[in-house]
Amino acid sequence: MSDKILIVDDEVEIADLIELYLNNEDYTVFKFYSSKEALECINTTELDLAILDIMLPEIDGFTLCQKIRAKHTYPIIMLTAKDGELDQIKGLTLGADDYITKPFRPLELVARVKSQLRRYKKYNPAHSEDEQDLLTHSGLTMKLSTYECFLNEKPLTLTPTEFSILRILLENKGRVISAEELFHKIWKDEYYSKSNNTITVHIRHLREKMNDTLSQPKYIKTIWGVGYKIEG
Incomplete structure (x- = not known):
């Protein structure tokens, strides 16, 4: 079964581009252009990773990150159009695992997704069969x-x-x-x-x-x- 990845970005071209590259890697993608639409998916779907844009209308990416972290431990990667240190620190402090600044190379984002999923599978009991240690x-x-x-x-x-x-x-x-x-x-x-x-x-x-x-x-x-x- 392929890993399930959530994408939330109100920039249609960027969301569609990320979806294309992740589909090429055989991931199952749940794509939304608004946080409100994404919330139902977060609450009803067993996901493996989330990619969240910070600058979202109505509910921003920081708030969405908090809502995910209140119930789930899967990795979160934040997308930001700003190269500001405060945005990066805030996202990480709220529970994000990584961030990437727009514009970005799609292959770099894919590499970070793979890296996060490797750790999640390794240490999450739903994915791991390692002996107790x-x-x-x-x-x-x-x-x-x-x-x-x-x-x-x-x-x-x-x-x-x-x-x-x-x-x-x-x-x-x-x-x-x-x-x-x-x-x-x-x-x-x-x-x-x-x-x-x-x-x-x-x-x-x-x-x-x-x-x-x-x-x-x-x-x-x-x-x-x-x-x-x-x-x-």
Whole structure:
């Protein structure tokens, strides 16, 4: 069965172009030009990934992202016509996994879709048949086979990207992992740049969910100018 991808963009030409390229990759596409039409699909269809434009009439992409995250953990990629850092940070903070700025190369978007789906399939229990495996650290427990995470026995709701970052840091306890290394381990693509703040925003969001602090971290420690680590 092919993966089901939601596209929401009020620019007809862009939505149709994305649909064409995803159909060529044998994905099942649900395309909408407005958020209101998309909401019914979100509430009734088991999706694997969403591509949301930020600048939508009536209900913007940020709000739609929040509505999805209230019930679902599948990856979300935000499309923005702005190259503004604040838009990118806001989207990631609200639970998006990645963003891409218009105009974009369709093949790059397809590559990012594939990258997100690889992780989602790997860590989501509905797609994974891996043997059970636990990663633990100071009250933090990750169950890889069922995509579950607990902090002091209370469940943590993580996006696929947040889960991936935390898993990598736990698997490499005591070793500093740079933002660039994290980026390549997660996305396995080459579109990283020094100005890319995607990892920084996800780390901050993880800390918020774990009630961790930058100044006195119990879990994720920042090594300035180098990267991040969880003490061994």
